[in-house]
Amino acid sequence: MTCVKRELFEETGILSEDFEEIGSVVCDEDHCIFYTFLCVTDWDKMSITLQKGETISYRWVNEKDFISFVNSEEMIKTQKQRYLNYLNQKGYLWT
Structure with missing residues (x-):
């Protein structure tokens, strides 16, 4: 869970402890597994800080x-x- 928390913070500035794994997909051609998490938050949408070069846009x-x-x-x-x-x-x- 630490990686999910870190990625969310790095890419958006959101701090949260509330994550739920909602799925995973094995991608054979890329030899990887994608895990999908849901984070419900009451974070102020005006406080979002997008990571330069990583996140282009978002929707709230x-x-x-x-x-x-x-x-x-x-x-x-x-x-x-x-x-x-x-x-x-x-x-x-x-x-």
Whole structure:
């Protein structure tokens, strides 16, 4: 969990102890495993500090806007695939 906490802080400036692993994907062609974590926070969105050269942009959205985003063409397809089980569990995907 220490790596997740460190990465979140390095890329956004957010400090949190509240993480939930929501999935993992084995990527054979890259010989790696991607772990996906959820962090729910009440961090002030005006206090976000993006890491230069690492994070280009971000969106701070409420749950309704997030559901619209994951059902749009804006979400990267491989990213959506990584979150698919979680999105289905939450009932976020429109049929």
